[in-house]
Amino acid sequence: MSxxxxxxxxxxxxxxxxxxxxxxxxxxxxxxxxxxxxxxKLPDTLGVRFVFPHAPERPVSINGGMRMRAWYDIKSMDFDKRADLTGVRESAEQVEQLIEAEISNGVAPEKIILAGFSQGGVIALHLGPRFSKSLGGIMGLSTYMCQPELLADEAHPANQQTPVFMAHGEMDDVVPIAMGKAAHDTLTANQYNVSWQSYRMQHNVNMDEINAISQWLQARLG
Known part of the structure; x- marks a missing residue:
């Protein structure tokens, strides 16, 4: 990808x-x-830089082909067909470039966290286990996994022990919590160090979750 x-x-x-x-x-x-x-409210002493990339604009099938920022096309809302693997892989390559740029600028891989919400979380859960350098952590919020059956064959051992933070809204009507739990269960079955939290919310974040993320980030980066 360019x-x-x-x-x-x-x-x-x-x-x-x-x-x-x-x-x-x-x-x-x-x-x-x-x-x-x-x-x-991260301590200044951690020296944390945040990078928030913009997904490319592309037609999204479930929205009548309307162009919008999307990490991949969604052709169906079916549980096992929601994420377009080609698009996921293309976006993962682009995000990998961002990680490599941070490493080139002097940030150690183990001090880099790859995080994502919903579609962004799909990319994080796809790229993180396949990335060839050990990251500080992987975070997937209100998300799911693209073709989880591929994980065992495609995973790189560098991130086998990397902590994975997953959280989901119990009333999520966009990405049902069962999809998030299935991703968690796939990671667990593949011996990943994954935690799971659920919150009384819909497809969003709330302060309890933000506080939990803060504590997790401080533990990973402290």
Whole structure:
């Protein structure tokens, strides 16, 4: 896949010591999650840089072919056919370029967190286990997994022990919680270090989840 993804960034007041690359959901943009940074209340001493990339614009089948920012096409809402594997792989390659750019700029791979919400979480759960350098953590929020049966054959051992944070809304009517739990169960069956949290919410985030993310990030990057 060609050119690197455009993004917005939030840099620490001090030296950059770690990076969180956070992928948005369908139809959103990097601006969607940028306001979460101050809500996380991370200590300045961690030196965390946030990168919020914008997905490419593409026609989305379930929305009548309307063009919008999407990490991949959605041709069907069926449980096992929702994510277009070709698009997932293309977007994963582009996000991998962002990770490599952070490494080239001096951030150690184990100080990089790959995070995503909904469609963005699909990319995080696809790329993270396949990435060839050990990351600091992988985060999938209100999300699911593209063709989980491929994981065992395609995973790279570098991230077999990388902590994976998963969280989901119990009343999510966009990505049913069963889809998130199935992804969690696939990771568990493949011996990943994955945690699971559910919250009384829909397809969104809430303060309890934000506080849990903050604690997790501090544990990973401290």
């Amino acid at each position: 050119s690197a993804l455009p993004y917005i960034e939030t840099n620490p007041v001090s030296e950059i010591k770690a990076t969180v690359i956070w992928l948005h959901g369908l139809g959103d943009s990097g601006h969607g999650f940028a306001p979460i940074v101050p809500e996380l």
